[in-house]
Amino acid sequence: MNVAVIGGGGREHALVRKFAESSKVDRIFAIPGNAGMSDVAEVIHGVTENDFEAIAGVCLENEVEWVVVGPEAPLTAGIVDYLEDEHGIRVFGPRRKEAQMESSKAFTKELMEKYHIPTAKFARFDDYEAARAYIEREGTPIVLKKDGLAAGKGVVVAMDMDEALAGLDELMGEVGTIVIEEFLEGEEFSLMVLVNGEYTHPFEMIAQDHKRAFDGDTGPNTGGMGAYAPVSHIGESHRAEAIEKIVRPVAKGMVEEGLDYFGILYLGAMVTADGVKVIEFNARFGDPEAQILLSMMEDDLGEVLEKVHRKEPFELRFKPGCMVGVMLASHGYPKAYQKDKYVEFDAVRENCYISGLCQDMDGLYMTSGGRVLLVTGYGETVDQAVETAYENVGQVKFEEGELFFRKDIAHRAL
Structure with missing residues (x-):
């Protein structure tokens, strides 16, 4: 089969390399790709990830059977809706409505609240003064999140009041929506989950990301300064708890809300004194976790996509080390x-x-x-x-x- 990977970053570099190993895949198109992909994919430089019509043209002309969307922005803009509804092209990735799991912090927090999924206490604000009053009443440390896409940077973890109020100015400005959460303490981990409606297949291996810019977990939040896997000091019991108390209930909750999620759901979780809790969900592979996990995965990614599409049970194998x-x-x-x-x-x-x-x-x-x-x-x-x-x-x-x-x-x- 022919596959198209949408995006031009490191996560997409890992995806095209993994598809290049697949016995199922004949040709790979990277749209727009990057300078390092040409040895394993046909790089379509002139088409941006948000030019849906041009992407459809490339896919139809080259008989692409699967489109895999890497970044969050085209998912939020409705690339899956367009390719599937207008052209009948199969896409691995959630539609615009389902991509709200990443594109709207408020939507996701409210869904978790409704279905009793463990996460930090939160409040949503559209009014600056009300948000400021809440921060002053709750005190610090506290976490502020912009309600929308921010390339991994729309989060301020404020350890004192000056940081909190500066973060409020930065993320909310004069207009906007913000989610303010209690500060959770513990070890973070990333769990990638293959989802098709209520069907879920969590990766058998977790990773750990490093969000802060500088050594010692200091400095501003970034899109990720490094990652590693496996995370041997976070035991299998915590992964199992995340699946039982978070992954399965959230998939069931999405279905009950009329959502039909198909793609990767990235769970950013924390092991707290009160058990595993959700920090965030993303509607795509983590970056740089994808580069690590896909390198460690021994399975054929083309076969994995087909199995998820058919909702078949299987086991992912990862190399030792x-x-x-x-x-x-x-x-x-x-x-x-x-x-x-x-x-x-x-x-x-x-x-x-x-x-x-x-x-x-x-x-x-x-x-x-x-x-x-x-x-x-x-x-x-x-x-x-x-x-x-x-x-x-x-x-x-x-x-x-x-x-x-x-x-x-x-x-x-x-």
Whole structure:
């Protein structure tokens, strides 16, 4: 079969590499793809991920049987509705209504409240003064979330009142909707779940992401500065609890609400003193968790898609050992940063996933985004994987001060 992957980041780089291993897949189209995908996919540079008509044209012309949508923005804009309803093209990814699980924090929190799914206490506000009064009454630490897509950056974890009020100004401004949550303490983990209505297949392996920009989990929230899997210090009992108390009830709740979710549902969860609770849901693979988990997965992704579509039971197999990914980011990210800085990574290309690089006229790589390159390392133990990952980072060449990375990825497991 022919497959199209929508998106141009590291998550999509991992998807096209995984499909390239599939005995089921003949041709892969990456729309718009990125500079690192041409060895495993046909890269359609001239079509953006939000040009639904052009995407449909590529898919129809090339007899694409499956479209897999990577990023959240086209899902929220209704790419699945358009491709399926207008052209009868099969898509792995939720429709616009179902994508509200990510695109609206308020929608998701209210659904969890209705179906008694464990999550942080919350309140929703459209009025600035009411939100400010609530923050002052509740006190800190407290968590503020923008109600909408924010590329992983629309969250402020405020440890004091100054941070909380500055976060309110940043996320809400004069108009907007915000969700304010109680601060939860504990270990976070990411669980990817394949969903088709009430049918769910949670990944047998969890990952752990590092959201904060700097070492020691300090600095602003980002789209993810690194990840690793498996997370050996968070036991199988916690994954099982998440499935029993969160995954199955939320799938059942969505069906009862008239939603027909098909695709990946990403659960960001926390192990608290009161059990596992939901931090967030996303309507697509996590990035950079996808790069790690898909690298570790031994199954044929083409076959997996077909099994989920048919709602068949199966077991995902993951190779033994551990994989660690370290994100190289442009100086200044997640705020303002410069582009067009040269990066050379030929020595470790097979261990890298491109997030934000383009090529100049001579084929040399230059930065084009905030998160630039995920550099991975594999080992039999987490210590070995960390060591290999940072050895590989050391072989990436760039001008000092133009890129930065965290030096403590997987520190909680060490």
